[in-house]
Amino acid sequence: MKIINIILLSCLLTATGQAATLPDQPHISVSGNAKIHIKPDTVRIEFQAIAMENDADNAKQMVDQQVQQVLSQLQKSEFDQALLTRADVQLRPEYEYIEKKRTQVGIKATRNLSYQLDDVEKLNKLLQILVKNDISNIGQINYSLKEPLQWQIKARDMAVQDSISKAEGLANSYHSALGNVYSINYQTHNAQPILMRAMESDQVAPSYQNNQIEINERVEAVFLLKP
Template sequence: MRAIVLWGILAVASVAHAGTPLPDGPHVVTSGEGKLSVAPDMATLRLVVEKRDASPAVTKQQADQAVNRFLDALAKRRVAAADITASDLGLSEDNGRNDAGRRVSNGFVAERSIEVKLRDVKQLDAVLDDALAAGVNHFGDTTFGSSREEALVAQARLLAAQDARHKAEQLARGVSAQVGKVYSIDSTGSSNSARYRGDELGTITVTASKDVPARYLQPQIEFKERVQVVFDLQR
């Protein structure tokens, strides 16, 4: 029986990450994973205003006016100034070539980007409508988050540690041993990502009238933590 116990211990110990300290005596190394999925309560929008005109002054004015209209709308929705980032103006000439190969000007392009953190995700649709009405014409990625992220990460890490212990106990029972004290524990991975589920929601047009209901994807944020634990074994 002793030979079987030691063989099982060595086989399990071989999966330890490089650099992980291991005890001299009998031990078991296990990895655990903890996952939590929650609905987001925050969102970060990335938007771009792009305007074109033959006059650089007019192009700049149009871009600035669109940004100012959007910022005014955000203020009315009580979005804090600290949660808004608006870039400086980027102005360039759009040059091309005519059929004869000569350089021609296609006018000027003015561009400004805006990033908005919404601490109430329920405002998302209305703010997107505000952006369209203001003249924003490019919409980038929208990322979702939770105001409880720190607590959720800690909870997922606890679940990962519990999972690691459960696996260690299963392995120990297989070789007629018992799990002893924790020798070391390391975090080996931390991530969060948005997963989506289908839902029926009404769309809101720029004029705020109801449109035909459409299917949207509502995110769920998954917090995932991984740990590796080394336990002493008692025979």
């Protein structure tokens, strides 16, 4: 019996809370939706310089050499070197099982790097530079927008207009007139970047023109009806 009473009380409170958000006079509740697609205008490429040698010094030296070669080619190709982000070199022993015995076969050096490219048209050119300089592990390619806020505002305004249009249409259909807005419920939605899969060194990235960033906005509004 106590459980039933608790459930009934919960339902009553929920209904009361919902009723409190709506006006006592005639009204219309609508939701406005908008969706826009935009071509990305910036892209971040993540990759690794990797080398394995007999000792740590040689492995690190090989990785440093790869990075320097990449920097040199970026400069020659008129890419901004400052946009290349470099993490510290990570060293770890590599093992193989030889005749059922775990045996160290070398030291592997890895350095994580990323490049923020503000001209998406140059992506393939950048990838070619990486491949030509022994960067075989090209990872995630992250397409995004330089100024996502302006597009979110545009989509939100479209959603607002959609809600007004729906409310006016419903009011006219019921031979009534739309009054002022009573309440608005809105939660922003961040633009979702496009993440491409890791590629093999001899593959070319898909054209960004086939990829678009989708922005969805939704508003809920309650409009009063004129007497």
